[in-house]
Structure formats: C-alpha cells, structure tokens
Amino acid sequence: MSFLRKLGKDPFGIFIFIALFLFIIGPMISVILWAFSVQWRYPSLLPTQWGLKFWSQTFKRADILQALPLSLFLSLIVTLISAVICLPAAYAFARLKFRGSQFFLLSFLATNAFPRFGLYITIAVIFLKLNLVSTVLGVVLIQLVNTLLFMIWIPTAAFKGVDKSLEEAALDVGASRFRVFWQITLPQVIPAISAALMLTFVGTFYETQGAILIGLPGVRTMPVLMLSLINNQLVVQYGAILSLTLWIPSLLMLFFARRALSGKSLAAGFGV
C-alpha cells in the first residue's frame, strides 16, 4: 500500500516507464510469443496454438548447423587476436612513458570517426583486389576494426587505475617485477579486461555489416543467415527461434557483466 502511494508521487516517472516499456520491450515480447507458437492467426492477440514444434525443425536446418559453429569460431578468433595485440598496448599506454603516447592513444578514435559502412566499402574495394572477399581471413580482418577502440581504451583506463603504492610496497620487500605484475597488477584489472573481452566477443558475434559485405557468398555467419531468413521468410517461427537463441550470449553478458560494465567503463569505450 505504501509502495503504491510512493508510485503515485512520481507520475512523470511512471509515464516514462510505461512509454519506454511499450517501445523497448514490446518488440521483444512479440519475438518470444512467435518462438513458442505453432500457429498464430490474425487477429488473435496471442498465438492460436502454442508449442515447440518449430524448434527441432529450426535446428535441423543445414545452413544453421553450419553457420553457428562458424560464428562462434570467428568471434573467438577475433577476440583472441584483438586481446593479444591490444592488451600489451593498453599496458604501454597506461604505464610506460614515451613520446607521442597521447597521440597514439587518441589515434584509435579513428575507428569511431568514420561512418562505419562507408569505411567498410573502402576496405571491401581493397579486399576485392586481394581476393580476400568471401574468405574467413577477410571477415576476421574487417571484424577486428570494430574491436580496437574498446580493447585498448577500456583496459588502458583500468591499468591507469591500478593502485601503485601496493606494487611499490611489494617491490620493496623483494618481489620480482613479474610476480608483482602477476599477483598485484593483474587481479586489479581483471574485471575491466574481462568486460572488454566479453564486449568484443559478443559484439563480433553479432557483427553483420562487415560480414555481409566481405563474407558473402562463401562465409555465411549467423547474423548474415538471419538476414536472409528475414528477407525470404517462409516460416515466421524460424526467425523468432533463431533470434531468441542468438540472443543468449548477449543476455549472459547482461547478467554477468552488470557490475563490471559500469557506465564509466562503457563510456571509456566511446571516447567520452
């Protein structure tokens, strides 16, 4: 009762909440309903027949069985390469003093300063000549573009935030540099780095623009397959079931990374 009274004191908040809920969650609800329907005749508000009939059908499709492992493999490879080349750079940016470090750090903003698809077209023109179109290598390269800024800026901010007095204390009592890095520096940056890794993996998994431009016709990732399923939709449920399944990595990220993905570390990835 007192909760209801409190709600009554904030009519504007309730208005925003309801409006946002309809706009943001409404589309998601229709996907969920479609995924669990066998038949849904217009104009029924809810599916006319519920069931899981289409789930097994969806996952028996050869194109899906091919695209899913490919997408997971690509995301894994891109994240791995990105981490291997970007994390040492982030450490250098945060902890080493060198001429032009500001400039080099800021130069990665270039990844955000171009309209994305226009940039991809110019890359595709070069890849066409190098015969990289329709190859896995081509897709890996174009998907790496997306990851650089996040993978450098978020870990750089994290390395900068490390408490140096702890490291110095450990060095004073005779710990080796390697041991200090391993046991004192690393644990402090792990949350931010895992957030960056997760963002990169999930972002790459859903990356569509580069994959469709460079990957087709030979390399067909899950989102690209989804694109064609949407365009020639014979069975509505395929798209719905695929949407829900594809959404799992993102939902897991939402669940696990809520704390690590504070607004601040997210904002660092946009250069704010």
Add this chain to the structure above:
Amino acid sequence: MSTSTLTKKEQSRTKSNWIAYLLISAPFFLMVLLIVYPASLSIIRTLRPEVNGTRRFGLENYLAFFSDHTSVTNLVFTLWSTGAIIALLFIICLPIALYLRFTESRIAHFVQGLALFPLFVPGIILAYALIRFIGPNGLLETFIEVTTGWQGYHTPYLKPSGSIIGLVWEGIPITVLVLTAGLAQVPDNLIEAARDVGAGRLQIFFQIILPLIGRSMLIAFALNFLGVIGAFTLPYLLGPAAPQMMGPFMQRTFYNVLNPDAAETQAVITFLLSSFVGFLYVRSAVRQQKEEA
C-alpha cells in the same frame, strides 16, 4: 652519446621507450592498414577517374554521382532521416536523462534499466523483433484492433519511418548514457542557488543546465550522426527500397550492381558529409583526455 654516460634512470627510460613502441605497434599498424589506408586510398582513387585508359585528377566520379537522380534522392533521404532520428532522440532522451539526474524516486532505477536495455539487443534481432511488432498484422496492430476496434493502422515497415523507428530504438542507450554523464557534472548547489533566488524550472534548464552539458550534447549528436550515416542493417531490413539510405545503397551498388568504383564514390561522399562531425567528435574526446591527464 654512449650508453655508459647515461644515468641509470635515463637508461631504463630509453629502454621502456623502445618497448612501449614495440607494444603499441601491432594495433597501431592494424588501425592504419584497415582504416587510414583504405579511406585515404578511396579518396584519392575517386578523385583520379580513368578516362580513355589513363588515370588523372578529375571530378568525373562526383559529377556522375550528383547528376544521377537516384543517388541524389538517396543522399537527401539519408540526411533527412538522420535529422529526424537525432531530433527524436534528443526529444526522448533529454527528459529521461534529466529525470534520472534529479529524481529520488525508485522508479528511476527501472527507467534507467529500460533505457540501457537496447545495448544488449543486437541490431539483427531488433530488426526481426520490430517487423513482428510494428509490421503488417503485427502485435501492435493486433493489440490496437483488439482493444479499440480501430482498423486504420498503417505499418511503418518498409517505409521511411520504419528505419527511423529502428535507429531511434538503437540510439536511445548511448544518448541517455552520454547525456546522464554530462548532467552528473552539473553541481547540485548551483541549481539550489538558482531555485533560492526564484528561478523557474525552464529558466534553470535553459540558463544553467543547458550551457553546462554542451559538450555531452555535442558528443551525443556526433555519435548518433556517424552511427546513422554509417548504418546498414536496420535501414536495409526496415526501410523502403526507394529511396534508400546510403548504407543499403552502397551495398547494392557494390554487391548487386557490381560497381565498386561507384560504391567507393558513395562511401567517400558519406565521409565528406560526416567529416565535420567526425572532427568535432575527435576534438572533444581529445580535450577530455587532456583535461584528465
């Protein structure tokens, strides 16, 4: 100078210098190779069209673009959509950000959650969800018909408003995030002082808050502008076949029409369109970095 004359500190500094360049070289070269090189090469190539078998400087590519009715229509349509999307985003997100900043209500927590939720919905899933929601015989149409009996629903799917709705949906979290970050820097006591001397809500907003969040508004504008001009998936799936936004238009020119040269010119035109906004974005981020350093 031989190394032996350097002090120990200087020595370690030179050494770490060398290591630092080594550590940053891989991502830096990748960035140059995949962004700076293709972009500059395209700008140069489109300015050097092939005439009678030889390449020379000339504006033929651009003249061809601007004398083609479809290309110009698509360009104007893209700019028009971008303006509409950014205007809508500010109309929707500024009140939300202000609410989040100044309320003490518990509902704020849920409002923030909802506003950031689209961050975790990939574009491809959103496109599908919106088709089922606002599309013909979709949930929205059914809902309106069942509850009110009204049958005049016209779907925005495959119309200009379709891609606008999709891109607004996608742009909400970043806009709210950036604006809330800006509003967090507005000091409480400034607002209280203004209230004490009798300033009204609108006056406080226009004369105190707005000037203080100028940079955040600029970043929100720039990120959305670049995002919309460089968008592909949502306009491709939700927007009309004609006129097209630049993203799908370029893809069609490259992939279906098989004319990479024309696609390249279209890409460089999107660069030119957003060069000023891109510059503002980078400058603002550079300033932010310098202030923090």
